[in-house]
Amino acid sequence: MGVQRGRDxxxxxxxxxxxxxxxxxxARRLSFNAQTVDVTDSExxxxxxxxxxxxxxxxxxLSGSGLFRDxxxxxxxxxxxFSGAILTYQxxxxxxxxxxxxxxxTALDYAGNHDGEVTFEIALESAGAVSFAGL
Structure with missing residues (x-):
C-alpha cells in the first residue's frame, strides 16, 4: 500500500x-485500545x-474536526x-x-473566531462490536 491522502x-x-x-x-482519527489483565504472581x-x-x-x-458544510x-x-443515541458509523x-x-x-465542541468560520470537534466511543472488512 502506497502513501494515501488524508482526505480519503x-x-x-x-x-x-x-x-x-x-x-x-x-481531520479524522480512529484509535483502537485494549486493556490488559495482569495475572502475574510470585511464581x-x-x-x-x-x-x-x-x-x-x-x-x-473516533474523533474529527472541521467546519459545517452539510x-x-x-x-x-x-x-x-443531545439524545445520547448510539448510531452505526463507518x-x-x-x-x-x-x-x-x-x-x-461523547463530545461535541463548537468554536469560532471573529474573523473566521465556525468549526466543530467531535469525539465518539464504540458501544458494541467492531467489524473490519478488507478491500
Missing part, C-alpha cells in the same frame, strides 16, 4: 438509506509480568449527541478496508 479517510454515519459521509471534516518466571490472553476490554475511538450530517451528529481507510461499529457521540 472518511467518517460515515448510517442514515437509514445507507451510509452518508460526515461533511466538512478536515511468574523471572518475576516477569504475565498477561491473560484474550481478556480485558477493547474499544475504538446541514443534514450536522443535524444527525447534533441530534445523536470509517473508510483507503486501500485498506472499512471499520463499522455502533458509536456514541
Amino acid at each position: 479517510l472518511l467518517l460515515k454515519v448510517e442514515d437509514g438509506a445507507g451510509f452518508s459521509t460526515v461533511a466538512g471534516l478536515r 511468574s518466571a523471572g518475576r516477569w509480568r504475565e498477561l491473560l490472553e484474550g481478556a480485558g476490554v477493547r474499544r475504538a475511538a 446541514q443534514a450530517s450536522d443535524e444527525t451528529l447534533r441530534a445523536a449527541f 470509517v473508510v481507510i483507503p486501500d485498506f478496508g472499512t471499520v463499522t461499529a455502533p458509536f456514541q457521540v
Whole structure:
C-alpha cells in the first residue's frame, strides 16, 4: 500500500438509506485500545509480568474536526449527541478496508473566531462490536 491522502479517510454515519459521509471534516482519527489483565504472581518466571490472553476490554475511538458544510450530517451528529443515541458509523481507510461499529457521540465542541468560520470537534466511543472488512 502506497502513501494515501488524508482526505480519503472518511467518517460515515448510517442514515437509514445507507451510509452518508460526515461533511466538512478536515481531520479524522480512529484509535483502537485494549486493556490488559495482569495475572502475574510470585511464581511468574523471572518475576516477569504475565498477561491473560484474550481478556480485558477493547474499544475504538473516533474523533474529527472541521467546519459545517452539510446541514443534514450536522443535524444527525447534533441530534445523536443531545439524545445520547448510539448510531452505526463507518470509517473508510483507503486501500485498506472499512471499520463499522455502533458509536456514541461523547463530545461535541463548537468554536469560532471573529474573523473566521465556525468549526466543530467531535469525539465518539464504540458501544458494541467492531467489524473490519478488507478491500
